Amino acid sequence: MALNQSGLVAASTGLTIEETTGTLAAFASAGLTGSDAGTSFKTMLMSLNPNSKQAAELMDQLGIHAYEAQGKFVGMSEYAGILQNSLKGLSDEQRNATLKTLFGSDAVRAANILYQDGAAGINQWEDAVNDAGYAAETAAKMQANLSGDIEKLGGSIDTVFLKSGSGANDFLRGLVQGAEDLVDAIGNVPTPILNAGALLSLALVVWRRLVRARSFR
Numbered sequence: 001m002a003l004n005q006s007g008l009v010a011a012s013t014g015l016t017i018e019e020t021t022g023t024l025a026a027f028a029s030a031g032l033t034g035s036d037a038g039t040s041f042k043t044m045l046m047s048l049n050p051n052s053k054q055a056a057e058l059m060d061q062l063g064i065h066a067y068e069a070q071g072k073f074v075g076m077s078e079y080a081g082i083l084q085n086s087l088k089g090l091s092d093e094q095r096n097a098t099l100k101t102l103f104g105s106d107a108v109r110a111a112n113i114l115y116q117d118g119a120a121g122i123n124q125w126e127d128a129v130n131d132a133g134y135a136a137e138t139a140a141k142m143q144a145n146l147s148g149d150i151e152k153l154g155g156s157i158d159t160v161f162l163k164s165g166s167g168a169n170d171f172l173r174g175l176v177q178g179a180e181d182l183v184d185a186i187g188n189v190p191t192p193i194l195n196a197g198a199l200l201s202l203a204l205v206v207w208r209r210l211v212r213a214r215s216f217r
Helices: 002-013 017-029 034-046 053-062 076-087 092-103 105-131 134-143 146-164 166-187 197-215
Strands: none
Touching: 002 017, 002 034, 017 034, 017 076, 017 105, 034 105, 053 092, 076 092, 076 105, 092 105
16 A cells, blocks of 8 residues: 555656665554555655755755756665754754655655664665565565556557557557457446356457457458
8 A cells, every 4th residue: 555655656756666665664664554654655755856945945954955966866775864964963843843844744754764764774674675575576466466467458559559550550449449348348247247257268258259350350
């Protein structure tokens, strides 16, 4: 649930799957889990670029910068180290007020954990999930479902369209529309019957016949 909430933003920020799952593991260790962890993490990442003039001035004043000169994210453990070094001289009240200004109330929890763990702590979690193969396993589980299969099919279809050019578009569109009709028909079948393995076999037979019929046109 945490990865579902934050994965896309983490990827667009430039985090690796190891950095993302390692950071979420650090959050879980501190009691921040599930969709709450993902939302807080996502909001924090979206606030790496200042949300206000006050936040921008505060970042400059404290030397908190998430991106290198070329615009690349510095890395999760490195950023945690920057937060820890920049805020360690503040009182608890000052630090919480600063983090709220920089990241907003939803992301204060995530930012506080990064501050407390620092570079060493986050790096340790990244290494742990990487050594255990947890990151790759989690990514695989995210794809090991019908939604993931459909996403892969969509990518394959895009590839075929690019390779085939406009000449085969009519044929391919007819094939896709035929598949769409088949899926709609299956969707109208009562759930108990839909769950039966026989129906899956029937769908496969119909699909094959549909492909053959299209190929003869």
